Amino acid sequence: MTKFSLGGGMSRRTFLQVSAAGVVTATALGGVGRANAAPYSKFTWISPRGTLEVLDDYPYWIGKKMGYFADLGVETDMQPGPSDGTATVKFVDVGQADMGFPSPGVFSFALENGMKLKSAFHMGAKDTFSLAFRKGEGTNDLKTLEGKTILLGSAAWQSIVDPMLAVQGVDVTKVKYVEAGWPTWSTALKAGQGDAALSWEGLRAEWIGTGLDFEYWLGVQHSPLFANTFVVRAADLEDPDKKAFLDKYLRAWAMGMEFAYNNPRAAVEAVFEQFPTLASNIGPELGVTSILQQINVFRGDMDKRAGWGDHDMAAWQTFFDKIHELGQITKPVKAEDVCTNACIAAANDFDHDKVKADAEAYMLSDAFAAIDVENVRAHLYDQAVPA
Incomplete structure (x- = not known):
């Protein structure tokens, strides 16, 4: 990791x-x-x-x-x-x-x-960012991500996810990040290489078009942050x-x-x-x-x-x-x-x-x-x- x-x-x-x-x-x-x-x-x-x-x-x-x-x-x-x-x-x-x-x-x-x-x-x-999970593995309690792995397309995206998690009460020092590359971080999630992946509004629909059907914790619904x-x-x-x-x-x-x-x-x-x-x-x-x-x-x-x-x-x-x-x-x-x-x-x-x-x-x-x-x-x- x-x-x-x-x-x-x-x-x-x-x-x-x-x-x-x-x-x-x-x-x-x-x-x-x-x-x-x-x-x-x-x-x-x-x-x-x-x-x-x-x-x-x-x-x-x-x-x-x-x-x-x-x-x-x-x-x-x-x-x-x-x-x-x-x-x-x-x-x-x-x-x-x-x-x-x-x-x-x-x-x-x-x-x-x-x-x-x-x-x-x-x-x-509003906050466009979301976390994608494989079907049946999603959560609305982001504290459960402590000790788990989040996949990113770029290392720079950690600066997006850390505050998003922190305002939900997550200890971000206990979260692992893996840079899985653009555009392959989504397929890495599907393949089981991490527990969640960063996504955003609009991209969700595009992923469906490529056969990537996940479930999501949606920042637009839950986050006080913005995009x-x-x-x-x-x-x-x-x-x-x-x-x-x-x-x-x-x-x-x-x-x-x-x-x-x-x-x-x-x-x-x-x-x-x-x-x-x-x-x-x-x-x-x-x-x-x-x-x-x-x-x-x-x-x-x-x-x-x-x-x-x-x-x-x-x-x-x-x-x-x-x-x-x-x-x-x-x-x-x-x-x-x-x-x-x-x-x-x-x-x-x-x-x-x-x-x-x-x-x-x-x-x-x-x-x-x-x-x-x-x-x-x-x-x-x-x-x-x-x-």
Whole structure:
């Protein structure tokens, strides 16, 4: 069994070795360069998961299709990045990408290692993360995982799981982690190589499409934490021209999220058009299941939010306090120093009625038109471990 640490105990040598690996892999990102004046020559968003062939980024793809990104004046680019779970922050830090999508734990890794990044748009208002178990072996009492093994796709994901377990009263020093690799950590669970595996909303549906039928402890139902966020270089938010660009760029994402909320089937179609292999692997119904799971996470309790992307600073402070207690960060972090709602008003300043009309006017294919969205919604959590 392998146990690893991503907290304050990570040595400078270890961090530099990982960084070097990321930089070497940068050549695979299509020659993404540092941001230039005016204010960006090209704007690159980088994935945390080593692939773009997922439904998670649906606001971008439907936004591109509907022209919501058209007035930015520069090319916008999506890159999968290396499968190293921390690449999404390292590439932004050194200027090889402009925006990353880390989990809160990986964001804390960036802060611990001196990266001058800020969360500018909190995508995941609820906790997307879950623990998968083989059928009949699941539990709603996570304390029973003490002494057992959790499988991860990347070592960096320990920074996701530790706080998730800790807030449930688990002694994380008694949990074993094994890095089983991307995308094989799920099949390793099926093969009996661990007791549980990290998963997340949306991915659950995709796993069903590949024959992986597990049961889940669902963070979206049980966890007080939250999910991934968009981070940028702090200096970019201080530059008036770049800040104005970020406002417009994030507005396009918010419009894509609003569109999908009103017509989730159309958003799935847009992703499937981009990635035909994904479409053939999971099909329309599981695609709609996946996107509805993610919409719940991204939307959160919108009545209590200032709009798409709004940070709940009290919740973020609770998170930082907990990971400091765990030793995942060695110094206290003030949420308002590293998270900002400065872009939120501008990002949500769009014609909501027009976006809704766009969504309602979208002509679905026959396969998607046949899907009963409310019936799918009623069964989103059928895989949850029985109470």
